[in-house]
Amino acid sequence: xxxxxxxxxxxxxxxxxxxxxxxxxxxxxxxxxxxxxxxxxxxxxxxxxxxxxxxxxxxxxxxxxxxxxxxxxxxxxxxxxxxxxxxxxxxxxxxxxxxxxxxxxxxxxxxxxxxxxxxxxxxxxxxxxx
Numbered sequence: 001x002x003x004x005x006x007x008x009x010x011x012x013x014x015x016x017x018x019x020x021x022x023x024x025x026x027x028x029x030x031x032x033x034x035x036x037x038x039x040x041x042x043x044x045x046x047x048x049x050x051x052x053x054x055x056x057x058x059x060x061x062x063x064x065x066x067x068x069x070x071x072x073x074x075x076x077x078x079x080x081x082x083x084x085x086x087x088x089x090x091x092x093x094x095x096x097x098x099x100x101x102x103x104x105x106x107x108x109x110x111x112x113x114x115x116x117x118x119x120x121x122x123x124x125x126x127x128x129x130x
Contacts, residue, residue: 032068033124036100038076039117040108050091058105061086064093065101068125075126076103078111078119085110086126 046058052070056062063074068089077084087107094102101123103111113119 029125030069030072031125032072032074033122034100035079035120035122037098037118038101038103038111038113038121038123039094039096039099040103040105040113043105046105052090054090056091056104060104061088061107061110062090063087063101063103063107064091065089065123066092066094073126074101075124076101076107076111077122078113079121080116080119081112083110083112 041056041058041064043058045056047055050056050062050064063076065072065074068074070089072089074087074089075084076087085103085107087103091102094100099118101121105114108114111119111121
């Protein structure tokens with residue numbers, strides 16, 4: 001029984017932390033903004049299925065987020081160097097405490113985080129430019 005209580009507490013904690021920063025804008029669209037730590041996928045995951053069902057492609061600008069809907073467009077800014085990029089959510093994660101997003105290798109390269117591995121970022125919803 002104790003293990004079940006711990007699992008429930010973990011789920012409730014995750015749900016509360018994910019909900020912070022989520023809201024609907026005046027057009028009914030999702031608005032999300034958060035700051036925290038980001039990491040990137042290892043090359044060994046290239047070709048493996050993501051939670052959305054599509055294969056992970058390290059050359060495409062994608063990311064894993066715990067709860068945002070698949071295909072949500074996110075603008076990510078590296079708070080250490082000011083570099084930014086846009087990604088599309090196609091997976092779930094990260095599953096390491098204290099991290100708010102995992103990005104593809106291509107996104108990590110644009111953010112200038114390959115050497116550091118883990119960086120502080122600002123993540124917010126954004127629209128594709130047409």
